[in-house]
Each structure stands twice: as C-alpha cells, then as structure tokens.
Amino acid sequence: MSQGIAATAVRWIFSRGQKGSKVALRAEFTPGKVYLHVTAPVKTIPCVAPNAMKLETYLRMAEIPYEPMYGWGVGPKGKIPWIEYNGEAMGDSGLIIEFLNREKGVDLNQSLSDADKAVSRAFTKMVEENTYWGLARNRWIDHFDKLQQLYEIPWSVMFFLKYFGLGKAKQAMWNQGIGRHSTEEVEGIMDTDLKAISCFLGTKPYLMGDDPTEVDAAVFGQLSEMCYCIPDSYLYRIVNVDYPNLQAYCNRIKDRYWPDWDQLTGNNA
Amino acid sequence: MGVGRSGNLGAQVAKGKVTRHASRSNMANCNCFFCLPSPSEGNSWKSTALCLLGGAALASASIVFVSRIWEKFRQKNTVYPEDTVVLHQFQRAKHVPSLSPFCLKLETFLRMHNIPYMTILDSPLSSKGKMPWIQFNQSRVEDATFSVMFLSETFHIEVNGMSGSVTSQQKAMSRAVVSLVEESLYWTVAYCRWVDHVDQTRAELPYDGVLKFVVPWMMAGIILREMYAHGIGKNSREELYRIMEGDLKALSDLLGEQSFILGERPCEADCSLFGVLAQIMWTLPGTRAEALVKGEYINLANYCIRMRELFWPDWSRIVTEKH
Numbered sequence: 001m002s003q004g005i006a007a008t009a010v011r012w013i014f015s016r017g018q019k020g021s022k023v024a025l026r027a028e029f030t031p032g033k034v035y036l037h038v039t040a041p042v043k044t045i046p047c048v049a050p051n052a053m054k055l056e057t058y059l060r061m062a063e064i065p066y067e068p069m070y071g072w073g074v075g076p077k078g079k080i081p082w083i084e085y086n087g088e089a090m091g092d093s094g095l096i097i098e099f100l101n102r103e104k105g106v107d108l109n110q111s112l113s114d115a116d117k118a119v120s121r122a123f124t125k126m127v128e129e130n131t132y133w134g135l136a137r138n139r140w141i142d143h144f145d146k147l148q149q150l151y152e153i154p155w156s157v158m159f160f161l162k163y164f165g166l167g168k169a170k171q172a173m174w175n176q177g178i179g180r181h182s183t184e185e186v187e188g189i190m191d192t193d194l195k196a197i198s199c200f201l202g203t204k205p206y207l208m209g210d211d212p213t214e215v216d217a218a219v220f221g222q223l224s225e226m227c228y229c230i231p232d233s234y235l236y237r238i239v240n241v242d243y244p245n246l247q248a249y250c251n252r253i254k255d256r257y258w259p260d261w262d263q264l265t266g267n268n269a
Numbered sequence: 270m271g272v273g274r275s276g277n278l279g280a281q282v283a284k285g286k287v288t289r290h291a292s293r294s295n296m297a298n299c300n301c302f303f304c305l306p307s308p309s310e311g312n313s314w315k316s317t318a319l320c321l322l323g324g325a326a327l328a329s330a331s332i333v334f335v336s337r338i339w340e341k342f343r344q345k346n347t348v349y350p351e352d353t354v355v356l357h358q359f360q361r362a363k364h365v366p367s368l369s370p371f372c373l374k375l376e377t378f379l380r381m382h383n384i385p386y387m388t389i390l391d392s393p394l395s396s397k398g399k400m401p402w403i404q405f406n407q408s409r410v411e412d413a414t415f416s417v418m419f420l421s422e423t424f425h426i427e428v429n430g431m432s433g434s435v436t437s438q439q440k441a442m443s444r445a446v447v448s449l450v451e452e453s454l455y456w457t458v459a460y461c462r463w464v465d466h467v468d469q470t471r472a473e474l475p476y477d478g479v480l481k482f483v484v485p486w487m488m489a490g491i492i493l494r495e496m497y498a499h500g501i502g503k504n505s506r507e508e509l510y511r512i513m514e515g516d517l518k519a520l521s522d523l524l525g526e527q528s529f530i531l532g533e534r535p536c537e538a539d540c541s542l543f544g545v546l547a548q549i550m551w552t553l554p555g556t557r558a559e560a561l562v563k564g565e566y567i568n569l570a571n572y573c574i575r576m577r578e579l580f581w582p583d584w585s586r587i588v589t590e591k592h
Contacts (some may be wrong), residue, residue, distance in 0.1 A: 077503045095508065107531035118519035119442060125516075126448030129499070132589035175498030185415065192444060 003246045020254055023076055023089045032201050033067065034059065034100070035084040040070035041264040042152045044229045049150040050132060051093040052081035054221025058097055060257040062106040097214065109168060116208055120215040123200070123207065127222045133178040135225055138233055140169045142183060187234050191242075197223075198243035203254060214254070220253045242256075337393055353385045354420070355404040356391035360475045366581070370474065371413040372401045374544035378417055380580045381535060382426050388399040395576055414447075439531055446523070446530055446538040449516060450545055456501045457513035461558050463488045465506070473552050475589055490543055494512055512574035517558075521566035528575065535576075543576045580585055 026035065036059065038052040047053050059066050066083075075082020077091030085103075090096050101107060109117055139147060144166065148158040173179030178186060197207075197219060206212045207219060226235040227250040240247045254261055349355045356379065358372040367373045379386045395402035395411035402411040403419075410419045420426065462470050467485045474481055496502030504512065520530070520542065529535045530542055549558045550573050563570045577584055 079500070079503070091506065097502075115525060118523035119445065121446035121515065121519040122442070122449040122523070125453045126445045129452035129501075130448045149490075152573035172498040175495045177495075177499075180399070181412070188418075189414075193448075195446035196441035198441075199437035202438070202443070 023082070024075065025084055025087060025089060029084065030089055031086055031090075033085075034064060035069050036066045037069045037075060037083065038081045039071065039072055039151075042150065043265055045224060045262045046152065046258065047081075048151055048229070049080050050135065050221045050225045051079070051128070052221075053224050054217050055081045055083075055093040055096060057220050057253065057257055057267070058108075058214065058217040059100075061108060061217055062100070062104070064100060070108060081168045104259065108217075109214070110209060112208060112213060112217060120208060123197070124215050124218040127197070127219050131190065131222055133173065133176055133188050134193070135222060136169075136233065137173055137178050137186055137207060138190075140166065140173070141179075143230055144182075146232070150229055164203070178227055190235060191238055194226075194238050194243060194246065198244055198246050201245055201249060203245070205210055212256075216253060220250060222269060223250050224254070321473055349387070349404060351406060353387055353405075354379060356386050356388045356401060357403065358388060358390065358401040359396070360391045361587060361589050362475055362552070363473055364588055366548050366584070366587050368548070368552065369400060370458075370544035370548055371399075371451075372544075373547055374540045375401050375403070375413045377543055377576070377580050378420070378537065378540045381540065382420070382424065384424055386419060406570070409476065431481075431485075442531055443536050443538040445518075447541045450538070450541045452499075452513060453501070453517040454520075455545055456496050456499065457499070457509050457516070458505075458548055458553075458558060459492045460496065460509055461553060462500075462548065463492045463555055466553060466556050469554060469556070481536075513558060514561060517561050517569065518564050521569050524568055524572055526568070529572075535579075539576065543573065543580075545575045547577070 002080070029035065034057065038047045038056065039049060042048060045053070047056065056066075056068075056146075069084075072080070074080055075091035076089045079091050081093055081096075081097055082091045083088060084090075085099075090099060109120060112120060144162070147153075147161070148155065153161075170179055178189075181189070201207055204210070206216050208215060223239060223246060226233075226239045227247060230236055239250070258264075290491050356372075356376060358376070359367055359369055362368045363553070365373065366376065376388070378384075392400070392402075394400055397411050399412060401413055402409070403416045404410075405419075405423065408419070410416045462480075463485060467489065471481050471485055474484060477486060493502060499510070501509070524530055527533065530538050546562065546569055549556075550570060562573075564584045581587070
C-alpha cells in the first residue's frame with residue numbers, strides 16, 4: 001500500500017496539477033457493476049476521504065451493489081473517490097451520484113418539494129465547499145503530526161508528504177481562501193457551519209425529516225470525519241460535545257448504513 | 270577566450286578556468302558572466318531589445334510596488350471620521366457599483382441596515398490579498414464574511430433578519446444559502462466572466478489602454494488557479510454550466526413568490542445573492558447565465574430589480590456609465 005501512496009505522490013507532484021490523470025482500468029468487468037475506488041479502512045473510519053464516505057454511504061442508501069477497490073490511485077479528475085462502470089472511469093462524487101441516479105433510476109430526494117430540494121442543495125454545498133476546507137486545514141495544518149497515525153502510513157511516506165505534499169496543500173488552501181485565515185478564524189467559521197447544521201437538524205432524525213435523503217450522505221461524509229477522527233481537535237469537540245445532536249445523527253446513520261463498520265475498521269488492508 | 274554560454278559556469282570557476290574580476294583593471298581579461306564576449310553583430314538588436322524589455326518590466330513593477338507601499342502608508346496615517354465604517358473596495362464599474370460580488374454584498378449590507386459608511390475606491394488589497402475590507406474607529410476587519418459578523422456585533426444587528434425574532438432554522442438556512450451562492454455559484458459566474466466571455470468583460474472594465482488587456486489576462490489566471498485549488502475548476506466547461514444551472518434553479522425554487530430569499534424580511538443571504546445576481550443581470554450580456562436568470566428563472570431577475578430599488582435608489586448616479 002505504501003508503494004501505491006508513494007507512486008501517487010510522485011505522480012501528483014510532478015504532474016504540476018494537470019487537469020486529467022490517466023487511470024489504469026480493469027481488463028475484465030461485470031457490466032452494470034460499480035467498482036468503487038477508495039482508500040482502505042483505517043482504525044477510526046472506513047475511509048479517510050470525506051467524499052468517499054459520502055459516496056459509499058449513498059451507494060448503501062440507494063442499495064446499489066458495488067465492489068470496493070482499495071488503493072491510493074486517483075481517478076480521472078485527480079480525486080478520490082472514483083468509480084469504474086462498464087469499462088469507463090468517472091471522477092467527482094457529485095457527478096457520479098447524478099450519473100448513478102440516472103443510470104439506476106434512483107431518487108433519494110423524491111419525497112422532497114422543489115423548495116426542500118433547494119435547501120438540500122444549499123446544505124450540500126455548504127458542507128462540501130466550505131466546511132470541508134476547514135476539515136482539510138485542521139488535518140493538514142493544525143494536526144499534521146497526527147496524520148501518520150490517522151492515515152496509517154509508514155514514516156517514509158509521511159516524510160514525503162511533509163517535504164513535498166504539505167507545501168502544495170498549503171498553496172491550494174491559500175488559493176481557495178481558507179489558508180488566508182488564522183486558526184481562530186477558521187474555528188469560528190467551522191463553529192458557525194456546524195451550528196447551522198445542528199440548528200437545522202434540531203430534533204429531526206435526518207436533515208430533511210423522518211427519512212434519509214441525499215444530503216444526509218453528504219453531511220455524514222463530512223461529519224463522520226470530524227466525529228470519529230483525531231479526538232484532540234476542536235472539530236471532534238464541536239461535533240461530539242458542543243452540538244450533541246450531531247453526534248447522535250452520525251451514530252444513527254452509522255448504525256443504519258454501516259453495520260459492518262467495526263469489522264471494516266478492525267481489519268486493515 | 271570566452272567560456273561560452275553552454276558551459277557550467279560554476280564548475281568552471283571551481284576549476285580555476287574562470288576568475289571573477291576583482292577590479293575594473295582586469296576586466297579586459299576577465300571571463301566572468303558580466304564580461305563575457307559581446308554577441309555577434311547579428312544578435313545585438315535582440316539582446317538590446319531584451320534589455321530594454323527587461324528594464325521596462327522592472328521599472329513598471331518598481332513603480333507599481335512603490336506606489337502601493339506609499340498608498341498603504343498613506344492609508345495607515347489617514348484619520349477617518351469617527352463611528353463611520355470605511356469601506357475599502359475596487360473602483361466603480363460601468364453598469365454595477367462593483368464588479369466584485371463580495372464588495373457589492375458588503376455595501377448592500379451596510380445600506381440595508383443604515384450603517385453610516387464612506388467608500389475608498391481603488392484601495393490597496395487587504396493583508397490577505399483580498400477585497401473588500403473595512404475600518405471602523407480603531408478596528409480593521411478583512412473578508413466580507415468577517416466584516417458582516419463584526420458589523421452585526423458592533424451595531425447590534427440580528428444578522429439574519431432586519432428586526433424581530435428569527436428562528437434558528439432560518440439562520441441555519443441563511444448560512445447554507447450563503448455557502449451555495451459564494452462557494453459554488455460565484456465560481457461558475459467568475460468562470461463565465463473571466464474565461465468564457467472575456468471580450469464582453471473587457472468592455473465592462475473601468476480601465477483604458479493596456480490595462481484593458483492586462484487585467485483580464487491576470488484575472489483569468491488567478492480565477493483558474495483558485496478554482497482548481499477549490500476543486501470546482503477540475504470540471505469541464507459543460508459541467509460548470511450544469512452546476513450554475515442547478516444552483517440558479519435551487520435559488521429560484523427557494524425564492525418562489527417571496528419578496529426575499531428566506532421570506533418577507535431581507536437577510537445576509539440576500540446581500541450575497543444580490544452581489545452575484547447583479548453581475549449576471551447587468552455585466553454578462555448575451556451569456557448563458559443571463560439567459561437563465563432573465564428567462565427560466567425570471568423570479569430571480571425580478572428579485573434583483575427589487576433589491577436594487579430598495580437599497581440602491583442612487584444606482585444610476587453611482588455607476589460610471591450614465592444613461
């Protein structure tokens with residue numbers, strides 16, 4: 001596995017951030033089957049990438065059978081997760097979900113009105129385009145020393161990440177915007193976002209009501225990374241202590257859609 | 270006796286083949302970089318041209334650098350009236366008060382809550398390299414979002430409602446809508462403006478001469494780089510427009526027949542939304558964005574006009590192109 005990480009890291013650094021990546025596809029595949037490329041489970045969580053947790057939770061919610069392919073290889077858009085379907089590679093979890101909705105005739109949002117779908121989209125965007133960056137910053141800048149333990153990578157790969165990856169991550173965060181704020185400011189932003197989710201959720205079992213919808217997959221994807229990883233971070237505290245309905249919400253989804261959580265996390269690839 | 274430009278100068282110095290000239294007196298025998306034999310006749314105009322170009326670039330960069338430093342120094346030492354918010358932003362534009370959705374958002378917010386303010390146009394960027402930023406008495410706040418939070422605290426404004434109580438659900442929805450507008454729709458509109466329809470944008474810019482070409486070229490690079498870092502830039506052109514359409518549909522559905530995005534009272538989300546929609550309405554003629562807002566999602570266009578009439582009655586006086 002560490003060779004895969006090192007190979008990906010080298011390719012990433014020397015690709016100079018080019019738009020596409022060539023991916024090696026399976027020679028044989030079952031038509032209509034989803035091959036899901038994600039990183040292997042670690043002790044704390046089945047996947048350390050929030051969008052991978054989102055996509056896999058969506059597949060479980062929609063009852064779409066899939067086969068997980070563990071590794072660190074990135075997809076055609078240079079991101080994880082990605083899927084192979086009928087011999088073609090597809091990147092970006094949002095686009096994959098749209099595609100699978102069409103292909104498999106799935107609609108987790110069918111009970112929602114147009115206005116509710118709009119609210120659902122707004123919360124999805126908030127959690128993926130704003131809250132996500134606070135999580136990334138928290139991991140890569142505030143708790144970089146904990147990354148090795150979280151990702152379960154050897155010190156050699158950690159060394160590589162520190163001297164070649166960290167600078168690039170910081171640059172990306174500066175360009176995105178979150179890297180320009182101080183740690184206190186980012187904590188404030190995260191608290192506001194998580195408070196919004198907590199207030200909107202209230203006492204409801206799921207964000208939009210009694211039944212889970214697509215936005216729950218997206219929100220769980222991000223929140224699970226905060227709820228179960230890096231207990232020292234303020235994100236862990238905010239989700240588990242400050243807004244306990246968020247912790248209860250995460251556990252609810254975990255119990256319903258991830259009954260094999262302990263089996264996955266106790267079994268490292 | 271020259272070393273030739275293809276040689277490894279460092280290695281040759283180390284081997285003693287090339288010596289750095291210690292004084293002007295032995296420059297004639299020197300083989301260092303600065304005393305390398307002059308190029309042949311045929312190349313002299315090229316090297317002269319290069320020197321002139323390099324010199325011009327260096328001179329312009331120095332002038333810009335020094336003037337910015339001077340401007341920052343002057344700003345630091347300027348005394349502004351008390352209890353007045355000083356809003357630092359870009360220049361006024363031809364058809365909108367600001368081409369930056371965030372500057373327009375913040376100024377609309379100030380007007381919405383009748384906060385006394387003055388504008389400094391063409392101000393230097395904040396220490397985070399962004400615009401807008403504000404000063405208020407001794408405080409300085411950068412970033413539109415933090416400015417809104419600061420102003421709400423200072424002026425005791427219920428951020429997500431003009432007056433009266435606002436439910437926590439509505440506050441939460443406001444936050445989500447702001448994210449949708451600023452973290453998703455904004456990027457698709459920025460792409461439309463600076464990458465896809467740069468010719469129309471050039472006509473909108475309040476600059477003349479060479480800046481009309483330099484600024485769009487720089488902005489396209491900045492926007493693409495930021496979008497790529499954000500992640501949204503990894504999508505194709507068609508995918509970006511699909512995201513834009515999805516976002517506009519969601520906002521149109523949410524607005525419905527209401528006066529404002531979350532009901533009958535305006536809030537911060539309205540300022541964000543107006544900041545971006547105004548760009549689509551009045552600075553992107555003939556684009557798909559404009560067609561969507563003025564066509565299928567026409568309630569957004571009507572909303573935009575309503576916001577303009579409510580909070581910008583002096584709009585035609587402020588924009589630079591007078592009708």
